[in-house]
Amino acid sequence: MIQSKTAANDFDGAMSAVSELIRTVSEKARTKVITPGTLLLEDLALDSLDMVRVVMLIEDRYGVSLDLDVVAEMKSVDDVARSLVQQSRSAA
16 A cells, blocks of 8 residues: 655655554554654563564555665664655655
């Protein structure tokens, strides 16, 4: 199911998309308010397998490819959203 790629081209759209996808992977995230500063590990308890799932969902939905070396360095939801925006713009 490919969503509108324009939704990932702006930060607000990417934040919304990333938050939604994180909630599909993490039960704990479903009850949290997710902001750009929300920490993936400390606040949402996402482990490396959860992050792989989130990345795969992003790649499937938006037709982008996120570098797994960069993903390993992501600490906050902001990092994931910015990476999605960057990859969406370069793929356009």
